[in-house]
Amino acid sequence: MRADRPALELDAVGLQIGGARILRDVTMQVATGEMVGVIGPNGAGKTTLFNIISGVAVPTSGRVLLGGDDVTGQRVHQRARAGLGRTFQTSSVFAGLTAGENVRLAAQARIGGATSPWRFPRADDEASGVALRCLREVGLDHHLGTTAGVLSHGDKRKLEIAMLIATEPQVVLLDEPMAGVGSGDVAGLVEVIRTLHRSGRTVLMVEHHMEVLLGLVDRVAVMHHGELLVIDTPKAVMADPAVQKAYLGESV
Ligand SMILES: Nc1ncnc2c1ncn2[C@@H]1O[C@H](COP(=O)(O)OP(=O)(O)OP(=O)(O)O)[C@@H](O)[C@H]1O
Numbered sequence: 001m002r003a004d005r006p007a008l009e010l011d012a013v014g015l016q017i018g019g020a021r022i023l024r025d026v027t028m029q030v031a032t033g034e035m036v037g038v039i040g041p042n043g044a045g046k047t048t049l050f051n052i053i054s055g056v057a058v059p060t061s062g063r064v065l066l067g068g069d070d071v072t073g074q075r076v077h078q079r080a081r082a083g084l085g086r087t088f089q090t091s092s093v094f095a096g097l098t099a100g101e102n103v104r105l106a107a108q109a110r111i112g113g114a115t116s117p118w119r120f121p122r123a124d125d126e127a128s129g130v131a132l133r134c135l136r137e138v139g140l141d142h143h144l145g146t147t148a149g150v151l152s153h154g155d156k157r158k159l160e161i162a163m164l165i166a167t168e169p170q171v172v173l174l175d176e177p178m179a180g181v182g183s184g185d186v187a188g189l190v191e192v193i194r195t196l197h198r199s200g201r202t203v204l205m206v207e208h209h210m211e212v213l214l215g216l217v218d219r220v221a222v223m224h225h226g227e228l229l230v231i232d233t234p235k236a237v238m239a240d241p242a243v244q245k246a247y248l249g250e251s252v
Pocket residue numbers: 017020022040041042043044045046047048049
């Protein structure tokens with residue numbers, strides 16, 4: 001990654017499957033340290049965009065650049081090594097392992113070496129140290145030994161972010177981090193995402209919870225029918241009559 005280039009660039013990205021145009025000419029630049037929210041009605045192409053950025057899907061046209069490097073042809077693990085991390089809409093924690101073991105596995109994936117959590121790791125080995133630091137960053141260090149499956153949805157989301165941090169990404173994609181989270185857990189999770197961003201990471205976030213999204217991000221990208229309609233500050237996007245009328249509805 002080159003420091004003088006945007007952390008993430010999409011250059012006329014398109015995806016056509018059979019006769020269907022899923023994405024059309026999506027161009028955007030996300031500066032290093034910026035947080036951008038991606039919104040749009042169901043089926044607008046948000047998840048597909050994340051899949052293309054993370055390498056799960058390959059665009060049929062255009063380019064994806066990370067820190068100025070063209071990663072369009074790179075696979076998921078190569079992009080992860082290049083500094084890209086992602087969470088998914090559905091929970092990806094191992095329910096039967098402890099919170100600490102979950103993060104330790106993520107740390108081991110980056111550090112390399114044996115990945116079995118049942119190896120009776122020394123408490124002071126590198127991955128265990130990383131796990132504790134990451135759990136502390138999301139405020140879950142008191143759950144180090146708690147089985148992940150019994151955590152609340154909000155704490156599971158925090159645990160996923162701790163697992164993400166353990167892989168040391170510079171660009172982070174959060175796919176609906178508030179999905180399934182109870183109202184009592186929202187404020188805590190918002191703070192974790194704010195900290196994730198303030199620590200210098202570049203964040204791209206799909207989130208249907210508008211109040212949360214608008215309070216967190218520097219800019220909002222509005223997707224509609226596979227196209228990027230507008231990308232601007234929350235204030236400018238909210239004031240855009242076309243956005244309000246066509247994509248945000250009466251409730252905003
Ligand atoms: N592999 C595929 N083959 C055919 N159509 C697809 C494929 N993947 C996505 N689509 C279609 O592309 C459109 C965009 O889907 P996508 O899941 O990216 O939207 P989204 O904005 O994330 O929606 P949601 O908010 O519901 O998650 C949808 O109409 C979907 O049915």
